[in-house]
Amino acid sequence: MRIPRHIARSPSARAQRGMSLLEIIIVIVLIGAVLTFVGSRVLGGADRAKANLAKSQVSTLAGKIEQYQMDTGSLPGKLDDLVAQPGNANGWLGPYAKAAELKDPWGHPVEYRVPGENGAFDLVILGKDGQTGGDSYNTDVKYEQ
Numbered sequence: 001m002r003i004p005r006h007i008a009r010s011p012s013a014r015a016q017r018g019m020s021l022l023e024i025i026i027v028i029v030l031i032g033a034v035l036t037f038v039g040s041r042v043l044g045g046a047d048r049a050k051a052n053l054a055k056s057q058v059s060t061l062a063g064k065i066e067q068y069q070m071d072t073g074s075l076p077g078k079l080d081d082l083v084a085q086p087g088n089a090n091g092w093l094g095p096y097a098k099a100a101e102l103k104d105p106w107g108h109p110v111e112y113r114v115p116g117e118n119g120a121f122d123l124v125i126l127g128k129d130g131q132t133g134g135d136s137y138n139t140d141v142k143y144e145q
Helices: 021-072
Strands: 111-113 122-125
Touching (some): 021 122
C-alpha cells in the first residue's frame, strides 16, 4: 500500500512578508505606553506605602519617647537622646531607637518639639516634600496625644 505524498508548496512572497518598519514602530510605542502606565501605578503605590509608614512611624517613635520618660523621669531634649545616652539622664536604659528611625520614609529628619502645642511634645513628619503643609503625599503627619 502506497501513501500518496503531497507536494508542499512554498508560501507566496506576500505570505512570507515580515513586519514593516512602521508596524514595528507602532508596536514599540504601544509597549512604551503600557509600561509608562504600569510604572506610574507602581511608583504611586510606593508613595502611598511611604505615607502609611510615616503614620505608623510617628506612633512608634512617640511610644519610644514615652518609654524614655518613664525610665529617666523627663522627656528627651532631642531625638538623638533616644539613640545615645545624654550626660544628664539617670535611669537611661536605652538605646530606645536606632538612628535610622529618626528620619522619615523620604529621608528627612523627624521634627521633635518640647513642649508641644497640645501636649508635652510634638512629633511631625513633613511628608514627601519635607516642607510644612501640603496635600496628598506632601501633607504633614503629626502625633496626636
